Every structure is written in C-alpha cells, then in structure tokens.
Amino acid sequence: MQMLTAEETGRAAARLTAEIKKLAGGRTIRIMEVCGTHTVAIFRHGIRQLLGDAVELISGPGCPVCVTPANYIDAALACAKQPGVILTSYGDLLRVPGSRESLAEAKAQGADVRVVVSPLDALAIARQEPQRKVVFLAVGFETTAPTAAAALLSARQAGVENFLLLSAHKTVPPALRSLLTQGACLDGLLLPGHVSAVIGLAPYRFLVDEFALPSVVAGFEALDILTAIRALARQIAAGRAELENQYRRVVLPQGNPQAMKILLDVYQPVDVEWRGLGLLKESGLVLRPAYQVYDASLVLQLKTQPAVEPKGCCCGLVLQGRMQPAQCPLFARECTPLKPVGACMVSREGACSAWYNYGKRGEGA
Ligand code: SF4
Numbered sequence: 001m002q003m004l005t006a007e008e009t010g011r012a013a014a015r016l017t018a019e020i021k022k023l024a025g026g027r028t029i030r031i032m033e034v035c036g037t038h039t040v041a042i043f044r045h046g047i048r049q050l051l052g053d054a055v056e057l058i059s060g061p062g063c064p065v066c067v068t069p070a071n072y073i074d075a076a077l078a079c080a081k082q083p084g085v086i087l088t089s090y091g092d093l094l095r096v097p098g099s100r101e102s103l104a105e106a107k108a109q110g111a112d113v114r115v116v117v118s119p120l121d122a123l124a125i126a127r128q129e130p131q132r133k134v135v136f137l138a139v140g141f142e143t144t145a146p147t148a149a150a151a152l153l154s155a156r157q158a159g160v161e162n163f164l165l166l167s168a169h170k171t172v173p174p175a176l177r178s179l180l181t182q183g184a185c186l187d188g189l190l191l192p193g194h195v196s197a198v199i200g201l202a203p204y205r206f207l208v209d210e211f212a213l214p215s216v217v218a219g220f221e222a223l224d225i226l227t228a229i230r231a232l233a234r235q236i237a238a239g240r241a242e243l244e245n246q247y248r249r250v251v252l253p254q255g256n257p258q259a260m261k262i263l264l265d266v267y268q269p270v271d272v273e274w275r276g277l278g279l280l281k282e283s284g285l286v287l288r289p290a291y292q293v294y295d296a297s298l299v300l301q302l303k304t305q306p307a308v309e310p311k312g313c314c315c316g317l318v319l320q321g322r323m324q325p326a327q328c329p330l331f332a333r334e335c336t337p338l339k340p341v342g343a344c345m346v347s348r349e350g351a352c353s354a355w356y357n358y359g360k361r362g363e364g365a
C-alpha cells in the first residue's frame with residue numbers, strides 16, 4: 001500500500017465512505033467482520049461512525065479465545081493441578097472463565113501456570129526443566145496452529161519428550177459454514193486477513209458457490225477495511241456474489257503452502273465444540289497418531305466433561321452475530337474487561353471487550 005499522509009488518508013476515507021453510502025442506496029447493508037482484529041480496527045478507526053446507517057457491522061466468531069469452550073479451560077486446569085506439570089499459555093487465556101474457575105485463579109492458588117508469547121518459549125522451559133511435563137495451551141486458528149506444530153517438530157528433532165500440546169486449534173471455514181447453514185442474515189462477509197494469508201482463497205469458495213454471499217478478504221488499515229466494504233457494497237448493488245481479495249499485498253491466492261504443509265503433517269481435522277456455535281464438523285485440529293506422545297490429553301489422561309457456560313452470558317448469540325454485545329443484559333454491568341463473565345469480554349479481540357473499550361461501553365458504537 002502506498003504511504004499516504006494523514007490528510008490524504010482522511011480524503012481517501014471520505015471518498016470511500018461517500019461511495020459506500022451511495023451504493024447502499026438508502027438501505028442498511030449487514031456485513032459480518034469475521035476476525036477479532038478487524039473488530040478492534042473498525043472501532044479504532046471510527047468506521048462505524050463514518051458509515052452510519054448505511055452499513056451495520058456485525059462481529060463474528062473470529063477471536064480464538066472467545067470460541068474456546070469452558071471445558072477446554074477445565075481440561076487445562078486439570079493439567080495444571082497434576083503434580084510435576086508446568087502449564088504455559090498466551091496471557092489472554094488465563095482470565096477466561098472455566099466451569100468453576102479460571103487459570104488465573106488456579107495460579108493465584110499455587111498452580112504453576114506461566115505466560116509465554118510463543119510455543120517456542122514453552123519448548124525452552126521444557127528443555128530447562130526436563131523432569132517436569134510442560135504443557136502448552138495450543139489455542140488459535142490457522143494462523144497459530146503451524147507455529148505450535150513447528151515447535152512440536154523442533155521438540156521431536158531435539159529429543160525433548162516432556163513438551164506437550166493441549167490442542168484447541170480450530171479452522172475458520174467450518175464456522176462460517178455453520179453460521180450460514182443456521183440462516184445468519186448477512187449481505188456480505190469481511191474475511192480475515194491473517195488466516196487467509198495461511199489458507200489462501202480456495203477454502204472460501206463455498207461462500208459464493210453454495211450461499212451466494214459476497215465475500216472479500218480485507219487488511220487491517222482504515223483504508224483496507226473501507227476498500228473491502230466498498231467492494232462488498234459494489235457486489236451487493238450489482239447483485240453479484242464473488243470472492244475477492246482486497247489484501248493482495250499479504251494474501252496470495254494459494255496462501256502459504258509451507259505453513260499449510262506443517263499444519264496438515266502434524267494435525268488432523270476432528271469435530272469439536274465451539275463456544276456459542278456447538279459441535280462443528282471437522283473444525284478442530286488434533287495431533288495425528290504419529291505425534292500422540294506429545295498430546296497432553298492422552299499423556300495426562302484428561303477426561304473432557306460437558307461445558308458449563310456462565311449464567312446469563314450471551315456469548316453464543318454474540319458469536320453468531322445474532323446479538324450486539326451492548327444488548328447483553330450483563331454488558332458493562334456485571335461483565336467488564338476487569339471482571340469478565342464470558343470469554344468475549346476477555347481477549348482484546350473479543351467482540352464484547354472491543355465494544356466496551358472502544359465503543360464507549362456501547363454508547364458510541
Ligand atoms: S488470528 Fe488473525 S485472523 Fe484470527 S482473530 Fe487474530 S488477527 Fe484475526
């Protein structure tokens with residue numbers, strides 16, 4: 001993208017906004033932004049306010065922390081409480097409520113839970129503490145799954161046997177299929193930039209072929225997002241449904257074949273539970289049989305219990321785009337980023353957290 005001054009960016013944004021409003025032709029276009037980083041960027045750049053009634057932007061299931069069900073946190077807690085285990089995790093996950101408590105609470109009570117910024121940090125801990133089992137909470141979409149897989153391959157190559165993964169990795173296209181099959185009322189989709197950089201465009205083809213839904217891959221700058229929304233508005237106005245890539249400086253049609261190869265070598269697809277969306281066919285990634293000695297759920301013999309979701313929390317409806325966060329009765333009352341009731345209020349990329357932090361607690365959204 002060509003570097004523009006703030007003034008030039010402002011002028012370009014105004015032109016795009018005017019064009020989108022004209023294309024909307026007096027109606028409200030309903031667009032879902034699938035990715036949590038888009039949700040935050042949309043708020044940060046004030047795009048909702050710019051577009052007014054011409055476009056309703058609906059947050060989707062694109063924050064990996066938000067869609068991780070409570071019973072995964074319960075399984076992580078069961079790991080943390082086993083003697084000799086060090087649990088390692090990205091920071092966000094620590095505050096996600098499990099059925100009874102969070103990892104942060106378990107840590108406060110003495111469990112050895114450590115925050116890391118990458119699975120390679122967890123692997124380094126495993127090398128330093130060979131007598132302990134080091135479990136990495138492998139959460140995320142196609143963007144982070146290859147990194148965890150690469151760490152596992154490094155462990156195997158180095159003969160590190162005490163490094164384990166507890167995989168809750170998920171893939172985005174099955175979640176989109178589920179939303180559309182359940183009748184989500186949308187005019188278009190803003191597709192996630194980073195996930196698309198890994199998987200490419202082909203896995204989204206069903207969106208236009210089967211559901212005739214205009215779908216555009218978008219970047220994260222204000223003009224990226226507005227350009228992608230304009231592309232959607234043009235399709236909608238012309239009655240077209242096409243798959244477009246408006247983030248060509250990062251996303252190649254074929255994605256990242258090297259990352260996909262690592263992902264497919266190490267993991268296999270399985271049906272898994274998503275918070276708010278239920279059991280989705282072949283939407284999860286678990287370790288293939290050749291890597292099961294690194295699978296924490298098998299090595300530590302974890303038993304998964306049905307999830308108990310927090311009382312009154314509407315994360316399910318928010319993640320399906322059926323409710324805006326501020327419509328949840330607990331929003332900004334019992335549930336705040338400091339004291340989250342549901343997972344959508346925990347991660348910075350969670351829809352409820354973004355609405356709270358950037359949407360002036362929903363008032364300005
Ligand atoms: S991992 Fe990438 S695609 Fe997924 S929510 Fe974060 S920024 Fe969006």
Ligand code: SF4
Pocket residue numbers: 312313314315316318325328329330331332335336340341342343344345352
């Ligand atoms: S505001 Fe809190 S309780 Fe309500 S849906 Fe969001 S996370 Fe759940």
